[in-house]
Amino acid sequence: MNADRDTQRCSKLIWGAGPWPRQFGCQNRGSVTEDGKSWCKRHSPSRVKARRDALHARWRAASEAREATWQRGEALTAATAECIEALRQIARGQGEPVEVARAALARLDASERKEGTP
Ligand SMILES: [Zn+2]
Numbered sequence: 001m002n003a004d005r006d007t008q009r010c011s012k013l014i015w016g017a018g019p020w021p022r023q024f025g026c027q028n029r030g031s032v033t034e035d036g037k038s039w040c041k042r043h044s045p046s047r048v049k050a051r052r053d054a055l056h057a058r059w060r061a062a063s064e065a066r067e068a069t070w071q072r073g074e075a076l077t078a079a080t081a082e083c084i085e086a087l088r089q090i091a092r093g094q095g096e097p098v099e100v101a102r103a104a105l106a107r108l109d110a111s112e113r114k115e116g117t118p
Helices: 003-007 045-091 097-116
Strands: 013-015 023-025 032-034 037-039
Touching: 032 045, 045 097
Parallel strands: none
Antiparallel strands: 013 023, 032 037
């Protein structure tokens, strides 16, 4: 084996796909030097970290989007219940319809303000 050629190979060890556990050195040429070792562009520690960070950022954004969707659904359910209750009061002739509607809207506005603050 040529030592110079090996030092220019990527330092990444890769598990083989066969039935027995076996590691191989990455066959790509090392074009980046980091931590005193030679790496291909795919396996350089800084690029691996950048890809991992980007993946985690996408997972975090997707998780936050699901949480926001869930919270909007909860808020919509609560608002619907509030409106139905106001309509029932109006249908039963309880209170002045305009005042019942205003009171329901005020409670909705208050709950939206409460949810908006951490
Ligand atoms: Zn490599």
